[in-house]
Each structure stands twice: as C-alpha cells, then as structure tokens.
Amino acid sequence: MVVDKVKQPNKTSELLARDACYLAPTPARCFEIVAERASGSYIWDVEGNRYLDFTMGIGVNNIGHCHPAVVQATQEQIEKLIHCSCVTHHKLSIELAEKLTQITPGPLDSVFFNNSGGEAVDAAIKMARYVSGRPNIVAFTGAFHGRTLLATALTTAKSHYREGYEPLPSGIYSVPYPYCYRCPVNQTPGKCDLECFGLLNKLFEQQVKPHTIAAIIMEPVLGEGGYVVPATGYAKQDGYMRRIRELCSEQGILLVFDEVQSGFGRTGKWFGCDNWSVEPDVMIMAKGIASGFPMAAIISRKELMDKWTIGRHGSTYGGNPVACAAALASISVIEKEGLLDRAYQVGATVRDRLKELAESYLSIGEVRGLGLMIGVEIINKMGEPDGVKAARLIEEFFRRGLLLLDCGQKDHIFRLIPPLNVSDAEVNEALGIIEDGFARVA
Template sequence: MSDLYERSAAVMPPFALHKMPFGIDHASGSYLYTDDGRKILDFGSGIAVNNLGHNYPTVVKAAHEQLDKMVHCCHNLFHYEKETALAERIVGLMGGGYKVYFSNSGAEAVEGAVKLAKYATERPAIIAFKGSFHGRTMMCTSLTASNSAYRKHYEGLVPSIYFAEYPKLFGTPYKMEDGKCPKQYFTQFDDIFKRLVDPYSVAAILMEPVQGEGGYVVPPREWVQYVREICDKYGIMLIFDEVQTGFGRTGNMFAWQTHGVKPDIMSCAKGIANGLPLSAVVGKAEIMDKWTAGAHGGTFGANPVSCAAALATIDVLEGGAIENGRRMGEYFIGELKKLQAKYPVIGDVRGLGLMIGMEMVYPDGSPNREMTARIVSLALEHDLYLLSCGCDKNVVRFIAPLTVSKEEIDTALSVLGKVFDQIADEA
C-alpha cells in the first residue's frame, strides 16, 4: 500500500477511500502510470470521461491557451466566446431547434433537466426506471434505483417519483416470443397511469438510453420508440440522461441517434470535455424559452477552460474517433462472444460502441458477483484496469477510450484469457 494511500486515509472520509492501494503519477493515451512504476491499460476511462484517452494533445493545447486568456468570469454575468461557440456547436449536433445551459457535473445536468421539465409543464411527477443511476444530489438520489446503498439514510427523498421496469432482456422474468421485447415492458405504463399517477400529472419520463450502473443494459429500439410515443400522447417531456452515453460512447455522438429517438431534454457530461468538469442541459428551444430569469443558475458552469477543451474534443470525435470507437467496439464484442462460447460462466455479452458489458452467472443463471470481482481483481494484477456494474454487481464493464487501438484490445483479451485460465486452475 502506497504512502499516498496512507496520507489520504488520514484526511478523507471512508467513502472517498474506495480506491486502488496505489497512486497515479501521470497518464497518457490508454495508459495509467502509477507511483510505484506500473503501466496499466485503462479500460475504465475515468468512468467514461476520457473518451479520447488521457491528455489528448489538442484538447490539452486548447485548455492551455484558454487558461492563459481567462480562467473564470461567471456565465451568469457575462457572455464570452467559448461558451457561446460550444452551445452553437451542440445545437448543431442536435440538428438545430435546441438551446443549451452549462453546469459542472452529470448530477447537476440531470437535476437541471428535471427542473426544466417541471417548470415548463407545471406538473409534479417524474417516472424513472429500476436499475437507474442519475447522480448523488438529493434529487438525483431520489431518481436512482440501482443500489439501495445510494439511498440509505437519505429518506425521505424527493416526492412524486415513480419507477417503471427497464427492459433487461437477459434474465427477464417475462416470456419472450421470437426474441421480441415482452409486452409487459410496454403495458406497464397503462398500469402506472391507472393505479399510481395520472399521465397528465407527469412532467417527464427520465431514462438512460443505455443503463450504466444498472448493468450496461441496451434497451430494444422499438421499446425506446414506444416511450417516445407515450410522451407525445400525454404531453410528457422525454428526458435522456446521456451523461455516460454521450459524446461517442455508443458509436454515435449521442445514443439517441443510435436509437433513432430524439429527446425533448437531454443531460450530458462525462466525455464532453475529456476530463475537465463540464455538463449541459440541452432542451428544445420552445421548452428552454420557458425557463425565465431566476428559475435556474450556477456559478461555475460553462468554465471557459472546460468549454475550450470541449470544442477541441468534439473536433477529434467528429474527425474519426467516433468511427474508430464503433469499429473497435464491434471487434471487441465479437471477441468477447468467442470467450462466452468457451466459458459458460459468461452469461451475456452486450453493448453499443465501446460501452460493453459482460454478465457473469452461476450454472443456474443466477448472478455471479464473486466471479465478477475475481476477474476485475486478477485483471489488475496483469495491469488491466476494469470496473464492474449491475444491480447485482455481476457485470464486468469495458469502457475503453474511443481512440483505443486493436493492439490494445488484443492485449486486454490476452489478459482475460490468462484470467479465465487462472480461475479454471483454481477450481
């Protein structure tokens, strides 16, 4: 255990110490370099933040140039070029007809999106989904349903929030016919509106277009489209939480493009500035125009340095990084499915782009949390950093940077092969 860890333990609370027992000295590309001399292949990407890998040169250069000009002047008080240019760029990515408000974190953006929906509709209720993760403010904790630990001791939470079932088809309790999404995931809305909340009291349906902490669950396209229809029918705002899925992660700039379903409001953060703190609420112009002075705000949002980095990040994403991520994701999923055919403990491999999950199960199909933890631990011993997720903590997630090379993926696959061989030898 490094000296840095010991020093941290003396000055940080326990929840802030759930980290590796070593420190990171520097990082570059797909690699972390530790304070004890290790070089670790990073397939966590700062939890889907470093979509271009660490310290991407043109992003760092843009941040440095802006740092020399102006660090902060507060977007609540002044206009400045980088904020406006970035907002224009994002509106262009949406195809026009939207407006943008910048914050600092994903939770702030989700909270802002929900506040906007409530303000614009003057309705009280929100429908979210089981398995969701939206952040750690009181509002976002109230909207999160992937782990009760996130909610423990924080009751009572924000009222008028209702939870629907997210269609996780692997292990679904419902009957599937011809591989199609079971009807219960569609008809549940009728039941919610009949028994729990009138649809005209619902301000928004909030969903991750691919669930993150809930297990990297990809919903069927037709179900996402149906949710859009439900919202249109009752005048409900459809909010996509694209904090983790946005900026190239799923093979398009945004996951709504992958599904072919446009949200009324979107929250985004993480990969937006490739490591600098920045987030955004993106909403249709006619909805945003209802958000009058005093209805929302924030001191540090739209930091000029972060905005400069975001503009440079988008340049790289559009310049080929997204396409590389799409191709590498297809290759990676294909190779992981070969592992699945060899090792029955791998129950499912799923994902979009480079947002990939590998679900571990026991022979009876039940969640194998222990195997997941063992894989993550052994991979790190072989200098491959992975994360887990899922409501049962039984999904290994792969979040390689979009700039990852085939050689780096092959290195990760080689490590996984060694890990599975070692586990087999231990059995």
Template structure:
C-alpha cells in the same frame, strides 16, 4: 510522451501507492471509495502510469470520461490557451464566448433539426436535476418517472431517480417526492423471456403511469438509452422510440440521460441516434470535455426558455477552461471519426468476449454497443444466478496484471468495458488476453 505499452515495474499496488493509500485513509472520508488503489502520476492514450512506474492498460476511461484519450493534444492546447486568458468570471456575471460556442456545438451534434438551446453545469447529476426543473416548469406538472436499474446521480433528487440502494442511497433518505419507477425492458432478465420483453415492458410502463401517476400529472420520463451503472442494459430494438412517442402523445417530456452513453461512445454521437429518437431534453457530461468537469442540458428551445431568468445556473457551470476542453474534444471526435472508431472497438471486443463466454460457461450475456460493452456473470446459465463474487475475483485478477477494469450492475455481476476511443488495437488485444487469464485464475 508515455509509451503505449503495459509495464509492471512492481506488484499492483506498488509500495508508493500503498503508502499514499495510507495517507488517503487518514485524510479522506471513508465514504469516498477506491476501486483500484494505484496512484496515478501520468496518463496518455490508453495507458495510465502510477507513482511506482507501472503502466496499466485503461479499459475504464475514468468511467467514460477520457474518450478522446488522456493528454489529447487538442485538449491540452485549448486548456493551456484558455488558462492564459482567464480561468473564471462566472457566466452569469460577465459572460464569455466559449460558453456560447459549446451551446452552439451541442445544438449541432445532438439529435433533431429543431431549434435547440443549452444550459451548462458541472456534473451529470446537476444536469439531470436541472432537466427535471426545466420539465416541471415547462409543463406545470410535478411527477417524474424513472426506470428499474437506472442511475442518475448522487444528489437528493437524483438519488430518488436512481434505482440501486447500495452504495448510492443507503441511509441517505428521505428522498425527493413525486418520483415513480417503472420496470425496465431488460431482455436478458425479463421473466417471460426476451421475445415478450418489448411488449410487456412497454405495457407495464404505460399501465404504471396511468394507474399510479396519471398522464396529466407527469412532467417527464427519464431514461438512459443504454443504462450505465445498472449494467449496460440495452432495451429491445424500437422500445425507446415507443416510449418517446407515447410520451409525446400525452404531453410528457422525454428526457434522455446520455451522461455515460454520449459523445461517440456507442458508435453514434449519442445512443439516441441509433434508433432515430429525438429527446425533448438531453443530459450530457462525462465524455464532453476530455476530463474537465462539464455537463449540459440541451433541449427544445421553447422548453429551455420556459424557465424564468435566473432560474438556471451556478457559480462554476460552464467554466471557461472546461468549455475550451469541450470544444477541443468535440473537434477531435469529428476530425478523427471517433464514432466510427467506437464501432471498430466493438468489432474487436464482442467476438473475443463471446468466445470467452463460450469457453467459460459463466457469462450469461455479452451486450452493449460501440465502445460501451458489458458481460454479465452468472453461476448458472439456466437460472441466470448473478455471480458478484466471481466478478470481484476476476476484477482483482485483472488489476494485479495491470488492466484497469470496472464492474457494475444492480447485482454487482457485470463487467463494463469503456476504453478510450483512441486506444490502439494492440492494447485492446492485450487487455483481452489479460481478461482471459484473470478468468482462468478466478475459476480455478
């Protein structure tokens, strides 16, 4: 058991972590970055303990992965039992019930009451890539439309879908073709103002598809209902549904990328649920399996069945141990009402962050939903000038005080808050205290 309290036994990072970081630099490719070079030996709930005995408050959840908390008892029990039975056979060679059960659970919890089927993979990028494959095969069309500020992965196709160049795309081209990009409805930064954002962004999207792609050539439109790496951008109310409805009118598949926003993170099972959006295809990963690598594409049965036998799959996709973890995670979310807990976390975070915005004058917007909340830092409130250097300074000050924080955003000026949904209110409050101290230090 790890006590749910912050402990600073050494400076951050401590001597053993510093030593391990030197080993990392010698043995691991430089392209694999490290945001906070403390080396973890154990974690539980909302606390991460490093090799020097420091206990850090976790506001990142491994980028929205350990939503049910590290060392979740149901997950540990399920994984232990499955490992004792078998660890791998490859579902495409000799299948097993755990894969079936995950697909059945996904059909139950994802939006819509239509017949659904799923295919399981290893990562969010794999899920997105396969969703595009399914959409192209089912429609007989080739073009795919994504949005500014969107992030969909690091494979060649998903880099093409991803908007931000550095560090995700720089020097890795040429990228997959027949990918087009539309303006995102980003209310805070819409040039003519937030009131005009919904209509103008929708018109810009539909005009772009009509002029540059042709509706009849478009297989799919892929959208994160709340954009993740791009800065937790929440489109105006009703906008996502408008996009989905327009797609349906033109025989274009609407793909919701819920890799970061799914599984109770936003206060619903999925961010799409908030506005009653029913995607044709949905991609999930991250929070699905309590830290084990698993991803899925879930969609209308007739679309999922459009692909020929053998056209989908992979050696490790739907690994039985990961499937066992997913079933335990979904049970935990349901039994402990973690969607409700996400809304409680929002009720703690947003007032404190708004007060911080009022007192510092460098936070342009507090936004998000549930336990997926962000603040955008600017050097000028009127001009909305991005302040990435300030974000980096605050981030570093949080780290040295024992708070795991993450930045994001196209301009590198957004703080995202993704605590485990099982984190206690005391740790939330202490983490916000630390954040305030970090701002005071960075602004001095």
C-alpha cells in the same frame, strides 16, 4: 505484468496511509494504487507501474487521457480567461452551445451549462417541472442518475445509494428497464411484443395519471445498472425507444434522455439515442463532454428553455471557459479522427471476441453493448448474478495490468470503456489479459 499488492513499495503505502487520514472514505476507490500520470489508453502509478486503462475515469476520457489537443486548448485558455461566471458572457460558451446544437439530434437548440452529471439531472428535472407545470417524474428501476438528493431519488441501481438519505424528494415513480437478459415480464428476448412496455400503462392505471407527469427520464443504454441495451421486441422497429417517444408525445410528457455515460461517441454515435434515431425533448450530458474537465449541460428546444425564465436556475462555474475549451477540442478530435465509426467498429470486434470466449466459459451469461460501451454479465451455475466471481476476475485483470470496472445491482457485470481511439494492439492486449484472467479464475 503482475502487480503484487503485498509487495507494493513505500510510496504507495505512505500515500494511502495519508489518504486514509485526511480524505473522507465515502467515495470508494476501485484500485489501491495512486495515479501519477496518464496518456492515451494508459495510466501510471507512483511506483512507475503502467496499466491499460479501460475505465477512462468512469467513461469520461473518451479521446484518451491527456489528448494533446485538449492539453493545448486548455493551456492557451488558462492564459486568457479562467473564470467569469454569469457576471459576463463569454465567447467559448457561445461557440460550444452552438456546436452542441449541431451534434445533438433534431431540434435541440438551447443549452444550459453546469458542472456534473448529477447537477445536470437536477437541472433537467427542475426545468421539466417548471415549464410543464406538472409535478411527477417517471424513472426506471436499475437507473443511476447521480448523487444529488434529486438524482438519488431517481436512482434505483442499488438501494445502497439511497439508504440513510430518506426522505428523498417525492413525486418519483419507477418502471422496470427493458432489460432482455433478465426480462421483467419473463418473455423471450427479441421475440416478445414488448410486454414490458405495458408496465407503464399499469403504472398510469394504478399509481399516477399521465397528465400529472412532467417527464420520463431514461438512460438510452443503462449505465451503472448494467450496460443494458433496451429491448427491441420481435418487430425490431426501434422497439422500446420508439414506443416511449410516441407515448411521451401523445401524453405531453417530456422525454428526458440521460446521456451522461452514453454520450459523446461512447456507443459509436454522438449520443446513445442516435442508435434508434429517437429524439428526446431534453438531453442531459456530462462525462465525455470535456475529457475530464468538470462540465455538464442540458439541451432542449428553445421554445421550452425560454419558458424557464431568467434567474430560475443557475451555476457559478457552469460553462467555465477552460472547460468549454476542453469540450470544443474534444468534439473536434472526435470529428477529425473519425472516432464515431471507429468506436462502432472496434466495439463490434471486441464483442465478437468476448462472445467467442463465452463459448468456453459458462460463467459469461451475456456479452452486450453498443460501440465501446460493453458489458459482460457474470453468472453462477444457477444463472444468478455472480458478483463474487466478477470481483475475482477484475482482480486478476488488475494483477495483469488491466483496469476494468464493475456495474450492475450485484456488481456482477464487468464493463469495458476504452477510449474511442484505442489502438488494435491495445484491444488485443486487453483481450489477452481477459482470456488469461478467465483461465486462472475458472
């Protein structure tokens, strides 16, 4: 299918005109179509055009759009109890918290619920500061942690996210993400001794003493910053991830993993950090947790959570019963349908096919990712990020009926985020479109 934007019929133009009239322009839309319904890997617009959706609402619908199990569980819950806030306890939040303690690594056994990734990031940082009594936080350059002011202060994926909001909350320092393809210390990927890790020691020597640091916050796979898998170094014994765990334990710093985008099977494991068997002290989750219902959570050890005493934080809607029903149903689908293994295997196949494509197109700098969190870095002849070409490719894919998003500082990486239960036929359809798109643009 080729969608011609000029010939879009009236329904879309009429709705977009009203959208422009009444909705704030701030949340930029990726595609000028108006969605009407969705199912599994597909989304339909109001004109009846069908698109293969490899964006999943920015990595949220991990079991596909409107999975029948989620629809049924939430419909049943709506009839019973929609909202009670913290006025009372309710059964589903207890069940969900219990379930989360089972699927998260190690001794993480106490949960706090709220509604969005950014809110959960705020909660994690407030908690870390409160229980440690330390003021400072270390984040990574290239990170994206959300849009609240505190999350914005931790976000350096693009200065665009920060401009106009200064002064941002203070006490935040950053070190480069261990991004091998663009190594911050000019080493050779996979052959280095993780010299980039030394930048943390430099930070401690030059800017901030480790005993004043409450937490280091890290995305186990860098999301908006470019779908980057952290460096392993030549020894490959779980590389940067294990080193950062050791450092935090030695220095009494809480290691916070932001699993908002990498969680709930996206990387082929329950959580991104499971790929290295590295356990955080605090984990932040959202997106895939409830298949599109607003829900987020932080999980930590009970001995730490108990120090964050009653009334120090809260949320009116956090742990809402309908969102809890959606989360429990989503987790159960991932378990019953064996979607962790499926994501792991399908992801490897997709990356192999894209790597084959890279042999024909020099504009593909790198194909990378884990499971079904896959990024393709587009470069120009000088090897520099080529956001213009990436945008042309995404436009070509769109015209052929495939939705993909970009990421990276220059919007030069396109990412594939299909549902974990994507079929082989859908994968082939998407890869065929990607091949056609490259043939056209190159």
